[in-house]
Amino acid sequence: MELYTNGRTRIAIFATGIFALWAWGAAPLRAQAAGAVLSGTITASGTTVANAKVTAKNNATGQTAEAQTDNAGLYTISNLPPGEYTISATAEGFNEQTANVTIAASPQKLDVSLAAAGAPSLKDLGFSPDQTQGSAQDQARLDKRSHMLKIHQRLGLITAAPLLATVLTANGAAGRKGTASGRDLHATLGSITAGMYFTTAYFSVFAPKVPGTTTRGPIRLHRFLAWIHGPGMILTPALGALAFEQRSKGERIHGIASAHGAVAATTAVAYGLAILSVSVKF
């Protein structure tokens, strides 16, 4: 049994193993380098179009890839590197139709509808390229904006619960029946409210802005009210801390701390109105 003791054989086995490991490890890399697959259906007036020519042009490099639809109107273009593409489809008897897509992941689907030759095209309508070409970046900005504002909306509603609880426990903190435990509960709820409030505000303040947008409608009232409950949410805990300290020392609440209740009430009302302003049609 010299099979594994022979020097050449060992080298051959070693080399084969190295090659196998390289091939195994390189396979996913090759798959990535192969690029994405774009497929779809070419139709006209609701029916599929066979033998239509589909071209994908990489807007950055100018490289093109082509495919032809089968009898079912289906096409597939493989090995597309990620990037922005202009897809054009044409067939005998039909106008050429173009579309812009962002190739990011495989597989991707794009259906194209053709118009009969002689039918009006978007060029005939006088739209400029800026009006007809989409932007993946602008869409991504809109997506992020909506995502953050959805969180803002949900957190804002959730925050209303500890806010209400804080208001309801105010009497147990400072009223005639106020107790130390009542103050602790009130302060704890107030702290939770403030924390959630500023987290909620973050998702609105830092949501991407859309250039050229003129603010119209109920959102104007919503934003105006933020200028009331925003500062209120800063002042209320600060005044509350002063009042808490005074009461803990057995003193009557005095000085600026006596404004805690009024500021808190104004803040809570403004906050409630801000929710209603974008929830209910007045």
Added chain:
Amino acid sequence: MNRLVLAAVWLIPSLASAEGQWALEQSTLSYHISHPLHQVDGVSHAARGKGSCHAGQCDFLIAAPVKSFDSGDSNRDLHMLQVARGAQFPLVTVRVRLPEDAASSPTIYADLEIEFAGQTAHYKQVAFQHTTQGNTTKISGTIPATLTDFKIDPPSLLAIPVKNEMPVRVEMTWRPM
């Protein structure tokens, strides 16, 4: 929402005459969306359209920028633009092919092909009323569009989504070129 979209149709009756072209002179496209707390109407007057008749058939194309729909609330309009993927697919287009004599009765039944939000939807036999006044033809009707036709996730308010139905009212005035 978005907004949305849509579109239109055309038609020309008595133009059954010659092979000619038509231009969209005026238009009002409005989508309607329902929510338990809101009834939303987004309106656009920015549609452009053209019709071309040849060999007994008339092809019409109407297109409007998705962002041109105005519901009176900029925040809602931006959200509609987002859910309708309006930045990536900035136009809503409607294609119609009709025989030249289709307008021989006051009601026209048209098959529509609508591209919106990166999707194409077909609507069969949508009814449109038309009247001719002098040199112009007025077309009106409602397209029974839905959000699912265009794979749009229903926007929600207070965790309640809007209804799937999104009828689009179309009012257009066409004139021969």
